[in-house]
Structure formats: C-alpha cells, structure tokens
Amino acid sequence: LKNTIARKSCLHMFLRCRTAARRKLQSGSLLGLNGLKLTRVMARANTTVSNSGDGEKEEVDILQKKADRIRTKLRERKVLKEKEVPSTSLARMMGFGGMAAKVAMQSVFSGQTDNVQNETSAAKDQGWINDAVADTIASELCRMRGAALKVGQILSLQDGQNLPRPLAKALERVRTEANIMPKWQLEEVMSRSFGSEWRAKFKEFDENPVAAASIGQVHEGRTHHGTKVAIKVQYPGVAKGVEADMANLQRLLTFGQFVPKGLFLDKVISTAKEELSMECDYIREADNQERFREFFMTSEAKIDGLNVPSVHRELSSKDIITTDWVEGEPVDRLTGDFGEWAPQTVRDSVARRLLEVVLKELFVFRKVQSDPNWSNFLYNDENDVLNLIDFGASNDYPSEFVSKYLKLVKACADKDRVEILRISKDIGFLCGRESPSMIKAHVEAAYVMGEPFASGGEFDFAKFKHGERMAEQGKVFLNERLVPPPKEVYTLHRKLFGAISTCVKLRAKVACRDLLDSFTEKKPSVN
Numbered sequence: 001l002k003n004t005i006a007r008k009s010c011l012h013m014f015l016r017c018r019t020a021a022r023r024k025l026q027s028g029s030l031l032g033l034n035g036l037k038l039t040r041v042m043a044r045a046n047t048t049v050s051n052s053g054d055g056e057k058e059e060v061d062i063l064q065k066k067a068d069r070i071r072t073k074l075r076e077r078k079v080l081k082e083k084e085v086p087s088t089s090l091a092r093m094m095g096f097g098g099m100a101a102k103v104a105m106q107s108v109f110s111g112q113t114d115n116v117q118n119e120t121s122a123a124k125d126q127g128w129i130n131d132a133v134a135d136t137i138a139s140e141l142c143r144m145r146g147a148a149l150k151v152g153q154i155l156s157l158q159d160g161q162n163l164p165r166p167l168a169k170a171l172e173r174v175r176t177e178a179n180i181m182p183k184w185q186l187e188e189v190m191s192r193s194f195g196s197e198w199r200a201k202f203k204e205f206d207e208n209p210v211a212a213a214s215i216g217q218v219h220e221g222r223t224h225h226g227t228k229v230a231i232k233v234q235y236p237g238v239a240k241g242v243e244a245d246m247a248n249l250q251r252l253l254t255f256g257q258f259v260p261k262g263l264f265l266d267k268v269i270s271t272a273k274e275e276l277s278m279e280c281d282y283i284r285e286a287d288n289q290e291r292f293r294e295f296f297m298t299s300e301a302k303i304d305g306l307n308v309p310s311v312h313r314e315l316s317s318k319d320i321i322t323t324d325w326v327e328g329e330p331v332d333r334l335t336g337d338f339g340e341w342a343p344q345t346v347r348d349s350v351a352r353r354l355l356e357v358v359l360k361e362l363f364v365f366r367k368v369q370s371d372p373n374w375s376n377f378l379y380n381d382e383n384d385v386l387n388l389i390d391f392g393a394s395n396d397y398p399s400e401f402v403s404k405y406l407k408l409v410k411a412c413a414d415k416d417r418v419e420i421l422r423i424s425k426d427i428g429f430l431c432g433r434e435s436p437s438m439i440k441a442h443v444e445a446a447y448v449m450g451e452p453f454a455s456g457g458e459f460d461f462a463k464f465k466h467g468e469r470m471a472e473q474g475k476v477f478l479n480e481r482l483v484p485p486p487k488e489v490y491t492l493h494r495k496l497f498g499a500i501s502t503c504v505k506l507r508a509k510v511a512c513r514d515l516l517d518s519f520t521e522k523k524p525s526v527n
Contacts, residue, residue, distance in 0.1 A: 081180065180217050181217065185235075185236055194320075203221075207219070213390075215279055216234040216238075219232075219233065229312060229322050229325050230323050231321075231322045232322075249269070267484040283316070309323045309326050310324045328386075328387050330378060331350055331502055335505055348508050348510060351502065351506050354386070354499050359519055362492070366398075367395070370492065371390060372499060377502075405492075407419070412447065413513065415450065429485060433482060441480075444473050451464065452464065
C-alpha cells in the first residue's frame with residue numbers, strides 16, 4: 001500500500017513537472033532545461049518505487065532530495081537581463097560618463113557630500129558611497145561588462161573586507177551577475193567568426209545563454225557527432241576597449257574616493273588590464289585549457305576525480321571557444337545555503353581536491369588558473385567528479401618566485417617570524433622601512449594564512465575565521481603599507497584566498513599539512 005501511494009505521488013509530481021517544463025521551454029525560459037532535468041530525476045524515483053522493496057527506500061530518498069535541490073535552484077534562478085553591449089569607443093565613453101553623472105547626482109541629493117566633509121573617520125572611510133550609489137555602480141558595471149566588470153570582480157574577491165560596506169556588497173553582486181547581449185549582437189559575433197551560415201556548423205545551438213560573465217556568455221549546443229558542448233561567445237567591443245575602459249574606471253573610482261589609497265588602485269587597474277587583455281584571446285584560452293587537461297589528466301600530477309573538458313578547435317576562434325559540456329553544480333551549492341548540506345565526506349573530498357589543484361598548479365606546473373569563482377568548479381555528485389572550467393585567467397610564474405614562495409608558505413605554517421620577514425623582503429612584500437605596527441600586522445596575517453598548514457591531522461575549516469582576522473590586519477595595511485604587493489601576488493593570492501574561503505564555506509576537514517609536505521622536497525617542473 002505504501003509503495004502504491006508513493007508511486008502515485010511520484011507519478012503525479014512527474015506529470016506536473018513535465019508540463020511545467022514544456023511550458024517553460026515553449027516560452028523560451030532559461031528555466032526549462034532545469035525543469036526537464038527535474039522530470040528525469042522524478043521519473044527515476046517513480047521507476048525505483050514501482051520496482052522497489054524496502055531495500056530501495058534509501059535510493060528513493062536520495063532521488064527525492066536531489067529533486068528538492070533542483071526545485072530550489074528553479075525557484076532561485078534569475079532570468080538573465082538582455083541589454084545591448086556598448087561596442088564602440090564612443091558608446092563606452094558615454095557609458096562611463098553617464099555612470100559618473102548618476103553617481104554625482106545621487107551623492108548630492110542623498111546628502112552624502114556632507115559626510116565627505118565631515119571629519120569623522122567613518123565618513124572619511126565611506127567617501128561618497130551609499131547604497132544607492134553602490135547599486136548604480138553595480139548596475140552600470142553589469143551593463144558595460146568587459147574591463148569595468150573585471151575590476152569590480154577583482155576588488156570584490158581580493159579586497160572586499162577593506163572596502164566601504166555598500167560598495168563591497170555591490171561588487172559581490174557584480175561578481176555573480178552580468179547582463180546578456182541581445183540576439184542581433186550574438187548573430188554579429190557568430191557571423192564574424194564562422195560566416196553567415198554559422199548555424200550549419202552545429203547540430204543544435206540554443207540562442208538563450210545559460211550563463212553570463214565579465215567578457216562573454218555561454219550557450220548550450222550539440223555537434224554533428226552528437227557531442228553536447230558549451231559555446232562561450234565574447235561580447236563585441238570588449239577587447240578593443242580595454243585601455244580606454246580602465247582609464248575611465250580609474251578616474252571614476254578615484255574621483256569618488258571609493259577605494260582606499262592603501263589598496264593601490266593603480267596596481268589593481270594595471271593587473272586587471274593585463275589579465276583582461278589575455279582573457280579576451282580565446283585562442284590563448286584554448287591553449288591553456290589543453291595544457292591544464294594534459295597536466296591534470298595524463299601526467300604524473302593526475303588527480304583522481306578531476307576533469308578538464310576537451311576543446312573543440314574547429315568550433316573555436318579568437319572570439320568563441322567551444323568545449324565539451326560538463327554536468328555539475330558550483331561547489332558553493334554543496335553547503336546549507338541552498339537547502340541540505342552535502343555529506344561531510346563529500347565536502348572534505350571536494351575541498352582536498354581544490355587545495356591539491358592550487359598547490360600543484362603553483363609548485364609543480366607553475367601555471368595557475370587565477371579566477372576562484374565558484375562557478376568555475378562544478379561538482380557532479382552522480383560520478384563524484386570535480387570539473388574545472390574557464391582558463392582565460394591563467395598566469396605563469398617564474399621558477400625563482402615559486403621557489404621563494406614555497407619557502408614563505410612553509411615559514412608561515414611553522415610560524416617562523418625571522419624567515420617570514422626575510423623572504424617577504426626578498427620577494428617584495430616589504431621594503432625594510434616599515435613601522436613596527438606594519439611589521440606586526442604583516443607577520444600576524446602570515447600566521448593566519450599559514451594556520452591550516454601548521455600541524456598534522458585534519459584541519460577543521462568550520463572554525464577558521466580567516467576573513468575577520470585578515471580584516472583586522474587589513475586596516476593597518478591601508479594606512480601604513482609603503483609598497484604595493486609584488487605583481488605576481490595580485491593573481492596568486494586571489495586564487496589561494498579563494499580556495500581557502502571555499503574550504504571554509506564547505507566547513508571541510510582536510511589534512512593540509514600532509515599536502516604541503518608533499519611539495520617541500522620537490523623541485524618545480526619546467527613548462
């Protein structure tokens with residue numbers, strides 16, 4: 001009787017989901033694919049219940065929980081906004097000018113200019129920023145995309161703890177959202193690369209993108225051989241506007257006093273400019289992806305349960321890159337923020353793989369994919385595989401720097417103050433003229449980042465309050481730092497800090513010291 005009731009319940013839910021999914025697809029909604037995925041899960045649950053005895057109850061429960069996660073995703077999924085990408089130099093210049101005018105007007109009418117003139121430290125730290133101004137900046141960066149959006153993402157990932165609270169919140173939105181280009185612009189980009197008959201190169205091509213980022217959007221398709229693929233299409237005008245965009249954005253952020261001087265905005269802009277110029281070359285990204293795939297899947301550095309999708313060169317160009325489609329959810333969805341927590345063993349395993357990837361990239365491969373966005377790490381719970389995607393932001397590091405940095409990490413883990421200061425000066429973190437308070441803050445920050453690697457056994461990241469502790473030292477850095485960090489650090493620390501933050505979010509337990517010790521006796525390989 002119980003099986004009959006459960007079967008009818010599953011069948012009823014299956015029919016409702018299938019009808020809703022078909023309706024979504026007919027309306028062109030991006031939610032349709034997830035709706036169909038939900039129907040497949042419920043169909044499996046229905047089949048299992050139909051043929052089950054008590055022994056299959058656990059499998060039914062797993063399928064029902066998976067269906068719940070997909071339903072949650074369907075409810076939360078935002079329909080991407082379609083807005084034209086400013087593609088000419090004049091249009092982009094006017095875009096930044098308009099953003100500056102809006103910010104100035106909102107600052108005046110909200111009374112924030114009075115706060116700027118106020119002598120209190122809180123007002124000085126805040127600058128002109130308030131919620132309305134921050135929301136305008138976020139919306140305009142999402143519309144402009146390209147260089148503007150890239151700088152916002154870098155600031156949100158690297159220095160969010162030390163930015164004015166409204167701006168930090170707005171930049172977090174910038175990091176996770178972007179508008180999509182209208183169909184006519186998509187047609188222009190595809191035709192420019194593959195000709196007016198470009199659709200003939202694909203068996204299927206979904207014009208509704210499944211994701212949008214700083215310089216491009218991703219579409220789902222299928223090759224004539226039946227392979228499901230992801231097609232990333234670059235926004236028009238982004239590559240040509242890097243120099244002008246960066247200059248305009250720097251003027252805006254400097255004028256508005258949005259970024260503290262201690263963050264060395266000029267260095268952030270310079271790093272972002274160089275990184276974005278490389279990311280805009282999808283041929284280079286294809287080269288990177290093939291090298292990472294070879295390194296992680298066929299060399300001695302191979303990691304079990306890790307996948308880098310193949311590149312389809314015949315369907316790629318300077319503005320378009322096509323790769324195998326991979327199934328999976330961003331790693332942050334393994335947390336309780338999106339429903340039920342994934343099992344501890346799964347979270348521990350994923351976190352260990354993430355840390356092993358970072359350490360092998362730096363200390364063996366000497367080439368690091370430096371964008372720690374959670375959406376670049378997709379976990380497939382059906383085959384326990386962590387998929388790595390998006391290799392545009394990949395940086396090479398000199399062997400001398402890597403050797404010194406490995407010694408610095410070891411010194412941080414061992415809390416060796418003398419060695420930390422010696423190597424920090426050698427690398428360029430310190431110039432030797434710092435105040436005692438700056439020296440103390442630098443050493444304390446080094447201790448914090450070395451803590452997970454300090455001792456043997458599993459380190460419990462759930463108890464690691466690194467963000468709050470680093471923010472304390474960050475206040476000193478803003479006021480007393482005499483030299484900007486080394487160039488390599490801007491990209492490298494973004495990845496390291498991002499990986500550790502992911503482990504914290506997963507509340508994982510990882511034997512980090514064992515991982516580090518496996519590299520201390522090895523020499524970096526030659527690329």
